[in-house]
Amino acid sequence: MSLKKRLIFFATVILLSAFALWQFDAVKNAVVPLRIDKIDLVHLPENRLRFKVNVSTNRNSDAYLKYWTRSNDTLYSKISKAATEHTIWIVNTTALTNYTFQVVASTVSQSAKSKKYPLETKPIYQATPYFTLEYLDSSFAREIEGKFFLTQILTEPGSSVIINHKGDIVWYEPSKKGVKVSHWTPEKTVLCIVGAEKIPSSGGDEIIEYDLSGKVLTHLQVGKGDMDKMVHHEVRTDKDGNIYALTFDKKIFDLTKAGGIKQDTVKGDGIVVFSRAGKKIWEWTMLDHLDPLSDPAILKNKKDWVHANSVFREADGDFLISFRDLNQVWKVDFQTGKIIWKLGENGDFPLSNNQLFSAQHFAHINQKGDLMILDNGVKKEISRALSFKLDPTARIAVTQLDIPLHKDYYSTAKGNAQFMGNDKVIYCITDPRVFLVTDLEGKVLWKIQVGGDPYRLEETPGFKLTKPQ
The missing domain is CATH 2.60.40.10 (Immunoglobulins)
Known part of the structure; x- marks a missing residue:
């Protein structure tokens, strides 16, 4: 090797070594x-x-x-x-x-x-109500400190709102339309149904998902892509990351035997599943499973028949759907669309008088594996948190929780009740417009008075970030 080549070789090695060290x-x-x-x-x-x-x-x-x-x-x-x-x-x-x-x-x-x-920070003025901490039990103060909660304002203009345990607003996303319901997803995003105030039954024509910076991650609109019907009352994500919701549906029936016409329109409810890209994956309607002539008042009820107000997808892929006017919760088979069972008044499980519920909301499977609802209790005028352990084979329902609230918190519509931790229950009560936490005996531990019109209240685990490691 010549001297020149050696010098070039050594220079290259030095440069490469210096780069490696760098x-x-x-x-x-x-x-x-x-x-x-x-x-x-x-x-x-x-x-x-x-x-x-x-x-x-x-x-x-x-x-x-x-x-x-x-x-x-x-x-x-x-x-x-x-x-x-x-x-x-x-x-x-x-x-x-x-x-x-x-x-x-x-x-x-x-x-x-x-x-x-x-x-x-400046004062807030965009579509945000006030939340007033009216009571906090001293024994509960440490446990609730650092907790955050998602709610919404149904009226126009609306908003999704996260509050802290003091009732202070710490995050919000305003909307020109009403935010009919919102949900905190496992991805720490906010998923909403948005719609004009005139759309009835907590209904909307848009599904919007935001991250906490306000960026729109998902936006589905009626008339665009596969979203061909308005949605209402519920929007959530399943374990596969798909979005599901209740839909308004309608079907033509011969109602001449009830005094109607041969081609009469009955409006009911359905379930729809979308991918986050907006592709419709699955759809179901209760109008395929009930005979409207079985309802003596169908001509009166045909514009909003049986009134579904929540849907929840279980780990096995099947759905729980709550029907307010039937005082029932149904389990629907995802594979076949068939009704597996009905729980409630005139349902498949024998229930005692005290187990019967009415005008219930937010039927879901709680962290203990039980079916849990807010029993609005319009027949007894007492609202309560209620849960059952179900044996669907033997058709046995065993009450696990029965927490009646004071008559001051009786609410005829909307709202929810769900576990907070292992031994507390959190409520959205919409007639007196309060948020509550009680113990399992019904003792109120936390009370927020709400200055707007909410539909639901959820915890937001992971909203407050810890110090990066």
């Missing part, structure tokens, strides 16, 4: 320490509790925000991963509050912190 984070740290070069706080006029922070770092790094008030309760943002240009969102604040925030950037072996900057 890849070691420790070398980078010594030569070019990690630095936060730029921080830009963006106030968004459309939302007073949400802030975008643009951050530039001199090297590829992770970055997040921490922010706090005088109470020193430190909050954290999501992490922006492996970049030099970061967009980070502050999404958990209260109005008219002074915060301090700081950027933290890190590589495998080095971290950098910015200076501390002030952040002042």
Whole structure:
């Protein structure tokens, strides 16, 4: 090998070795320490509790925000991963509050912190009601601290709202239309039915899913793609990530025997399943399973027959659907569409007088594997949380929970009851417009008075982020 070739060879080796060494984070740290070069706080006029922070770092790094008030309760943002240009969102604040925030950037072996900057939140005015903490039992104060809850405002303009345990709004997404129901998904997004106030029965013509930054992740609209009917009362996701909801449906029947016409329209309810891309995967209608002539008042009821008000998909893929006017919950086979059983008045399970429920809402399988409802109790004028352990083969229903609420909390419509932890129940009670938590004896531990018109209340696990590790 000539001298020239040797020199080129050795120069190449040196350059490659230097490049390899440069890849070691420790070398980078010594030569070019990690630095936060730029921080830009963006106030968004459309939302007073949400802030975008643009951050530039001199090297590829992770970055997040921490922010706090005088109470020193430190909050954290999501992490922006492996970049030099970061967009980070502050999404958990209260109005008219002074915060301090700081950027933290890190590589495998080095971290950098910015200076501390002030952040002042303004008053909220977009479609948000008030929530007043009226009572908090001292024995429950520590347990509920740090909990957050999703609710909604049905009227126009509407909004999805997350509150803390004090009733302070910490997140909201306004809508020109009413938000008829909302759901906190396992992906920590907010899924809603949105519709004009004039659409009856908690109905809407749009399904919208937001992340906490307000970005629309899913948007289904009647008349676009596979969404050919309005939806109502319920929208949720199943274990496969698909979206399911109740739909309005209609079918032509011969009602001459009831005094109607030969081709009369009966409006009922169905279930629909969409992929998040909006493709209709499955559909079912109760109009294929009930004979309208079995209802002596069908001419009166034909515009909203039996009135479904909740649907819940079980782990086995089958559906629970609640019918307010029948005082029944049905289990529907996903594979065949057949009704497996009916629970309630004139159903397949013998029930005692005390087990019978009326005008129930939010039929679901709770964390203990039992079927749970809010029994609005219009026949007895007492609302209660009620659950059953079911043996569908033997047709036996054993009451597990029966928590009657004080008569002051009797509610004729809407609302829900579900477990909070293992020994508390959370309620949305819509006639007196309150949110409650009780123990299993019905003792009220927490009470929020609501200044708007809600439909449901859910916990939002994971809304408050912990310190990144």
